[in-house]
Every structure is written in structure tokens, then in C-alpha cells.
Amino acid sequence: MGTVLKASFASPDGPPSSVGMAAFAAKNCLAQCGMSISEVDLLINVGVFRDDNIIEPAMAPLIQKQAGLNPDPVRRGSLDHTTLSFDINDGPGGFLTAVRVAESFFKTGRARHALVVGGDIHPSRTPHRDFPFSTMAAAALLAFAEGDGQGFSGFHFKTSSNGSFGFSANVDLMANGLISRSSMNFEMEEDYTDRLIAFASEMLLELFQSGRMNAEAIDYVVVSQQIKGLGRRIAEAAGLNGKARVIDLYDQYGDAHTSTLMVSYHHLAGGDLLKKNDRILFLSAGSGLSASCALYTV
Numbered sequence: 605m606g607t608v609l610k611a612s613f614a615s616p617d618g619p620p621s622s623v624g625m626a627a628f629a630a631k632n633c634l635a636q637c638g639m640s641i642s643e644v645d646l647l648i649n650v651g652v653f654r655d656d657n658i659i660e661p662a663m664a665p666l667i668q669k670q671a672g673l674n675p676d677p678v679r680r681g682s683l684d685h686t687t688l689s690f691d692i693n694d695g696p697g698g699f700l701t702a703v704r705v706a707e708s709f710f711k712t713g714r715a716r717h718a719l720v721v722g723g724d725i726h727p728s729r730t731p732h733r734d735f736p737f738s739t740m741a742a743a744a745l746l747a748f749a750e751g752d753g754q755g756f757s758g759f760h761f762k763t764s765s766n767g768s769f770g771f772s773a774n775v776d777l778m779a780n781g782l783i784s785r786s787s788m789n790f791e792m793e794e795d796y797t798d799r800l801i802a803f804a805s806e807m808l809l810e811l812f813q814s815g816r817m818n819a820e821a822i823d824y825v826v827v828s829q830q831i832k833g834l835g836r837r838i839a840e841a842a843g844l845n846g847k848a849r850v851i852d853l854y855d856q857y858g859d860a861h862t863s864t865l866m867v868s869y870h871h872l873a874g875g876d877l878l879k880k881n882d883r884i885l886f887l888s889a890g891s892g893l894s895a896s897c898a899l900y901t902v
Contacts (some may be wrong), residue, residue: 606755607707609900610717611637611745614870618741620729622654623663625741626721633719633743641673645715646706647689650698650862653724653737656785657775664689667721688715696762696828696890698722699865700898703746704759712750715806718746722863728786736790742863742870756898758817758885762807764893770796771891797831804889805841805852808897811844816898822860824877826868827887829854838887847887864888878902 613633618625625650634641649664667689669675674687694701699720706718721743726735749755771792780787793799804827811817825848827835834852839850853866860867865886871880885902 605748606757607703607746608749608755609744610744610747612740612866612870612873614740616857618660619804621696622651622723622725623666623670625723627650628665629723629743630667630671630719630721633745635692637745639658641671642685643719644673644687644719646709646718647673647687648702648706648718648720648810649691649845650702650720650722651724652693652695652862655725655727655729657727657788662691664691671686673687687760691694696864697888697894697896698862700886700888700896703756706746716747720746722866724861727788730860736857736859736863740857740860740863740867742866744866754901758899760807760811761896764803768893770800770893784867787831797834800830800889800893801834801841803893804887805838805896808842817845821883822885823882824848824872824884825850826865828889829864866874
């Protein structure tokens with residue numbers, strides 16, 4: 605038994621709103637497989653950068669309302685089927701964290717389908733040259749399947765203990781005053797990407813050398829894309845030089861941040877590149893420093 609990807613969606617053409625584009629991705633993802641919105645048990649939002657720097661409430665219920673995912677079970681007369689929605693703020697690692705959380709619900713029988721949505725936008729909801737991320741609406745529909753070895757396995761999460769954050773974003777209320785709703789400050793350490801590559805590749809090396817993961821069995825690698833070629837450099841540093849193909853969409857989409865892994869998977873699935881039993885390594889790396897990975901068998 606395992607958690608499988610039933611459908612996916614990714615597009616740069618959603619509404620200029622973190623709530624709007626997540627709802628746009630959710631509806632289109634469900635349409636891919638002909639599933640009714642009423643069948644979604646969990647809605648998990650992994651987007652971090654949001655409209656007007658909203659802190660509360662969580663974004664997921666706002667997305668749920670706009671997408672029409674069982675927003676009022678009393679009025680609909682469907683108390684037996686409700687949708688639980690919540691946010692996970694874990695940067696590029698949000699998707700894998702969401703999969704792991706959804707799997708816990710699946711195993712207890714409390715959910716059958718989970719919809720993960722992502723997308724980041726400048727708080728002003730307008731284009732900004734200095735905003736380090738591209739705006740991509742993305743969604744992935746998860747379900748629990750029995751038998752034949754399909755789905756996610758081998759989750760591994762690692763966080764550095766050296767006190768270095770690498771990259772950070774904050775809202776300075778004292779400096780920005782009344783425009784704090786539409787502004788944000790970013791700070792990146794000079795050697796951030798080099799240390800990120802070293803940290804993520806060391807994690808993979810540990811898994812390969814311990815036998816917990818077989819490098820030769822990997823067909824594709826989808827990875828965070830803070831810079832062009834980051835995935836290739838991590839793969840090479842980890843000794844992953846066999847048949848595995850690293851998916852790099854940086855030239856097309858830039859750094860889609862929390863949407864990146866879903867965008868890369870959608871590229872594979874939507875391009876008819878996958879066949880049964882292909883194995884995909886999902887790998888995220890980001891501030892913290894942090895890294896996470898899991899294998900997915902098609």
C-alpha cells in the first residue's frame with residue numbers, strides 16, 4: 605500500500621493572487637481526473653508568500669472557500685463528508701511534508717483523497733523584479749492505493765544544526781510602516797546555494813551508502829530549483845551518475861519555490877514520459893539548511 609499521485613496541474617497563468625491561483629490549480633487538477641470537489645477530504649496549502657502578507661487566518665480555508673470544497677456542509681446537507689483544510693509552511697520542502705502528513709490520515713482511514721496546492725506571489729500581487737520566486741499555480745491529488753508497490757516510500761528529512769539559515773524573508777513593520785502589507789525584505793547568505801548543494805548531496809550519499817536507497821534504481825530526479833543546474837550538481841556530488849534523468853525547468857519557469865516539485869512531476873506526467881514502475885526521486889532543499897527526499901514508484 606502507498607500514497608499515489610492521481611492527478612496534477614501546473615500553470616503560470618492563474619489569477620494574480622495566492623488564494624486565487626491555488627483555487628484555480630485545485631479546480632483544474634480535479635478536472636484532470638474527473639473527480640468531484642465534494643470527494644476531497646483534505647486540502648493542504650504549502651504556499652508561503654501570500655496576498656497582503658496575511659498572517660491569520662490560514663490561507664487553506666480561504667482557498668477552500670474560493671474553490672468550493674465543501675465550505676458549508678450544514679447548508680449542503682453533507683455532514684458525513686467534510687473537507688479539512690490547513691497550511692504547511694515548509695518552503696520548498698512543503699510538498700513532501702504534506703505527502704507525509706496526508707499519508708498519516710490515509711493509514712488511519714480518516715481520509716481517502718488529499719489535494720495539495722502551492723504557489724507564491726509578491727504580497728502586493730503585482731510583478732516585482734526583486735521578488736526571487738516565479739508565480740506558479742500548482743496542485744497534486746493524492747490517494748491511498750493497495751498493492752503492486754506503487755506510491756511514495758523511503759521518506760527522509762534532515763535539518764542542519766549549525767545555526768545557518770541560508771535564506772530568509774521578513775516584514776519589517778518599523779521600516780516599512782503603512783506599506784508593510786505590500787512589501788517584504790529578503791536576505792541570502794553569499795554561499796547559500798553552494799552549501800545547499802553540499803548539504804543535500806551529503807544526505808543522499810548517506811542514504812545510498814547505508815543501503816536505504818538504491819541509486820541505480822532511480823529513473824528521474826525532480827528537485828528544488830533555486831538556480832539553473834542545481835539538481836544536476838546535487839546528483840553529481842552524490843554520485844548519481846547512472847541512468848537517472850534530472851528534470852530542470854529553470855529556464856522555463858525560474859524558481860517556483862513551493863510549487864517546484866509539483867511542476868516538475870506534472871511535466872513528466874503530462875508529457876507522457878512516465879511508464880509503469882518508473883522510480884522518481886523527489887528531492888527538496890532549502891533554508892534551514894534543510895533537505896528532504898522520497899522515492900515514488902509510478
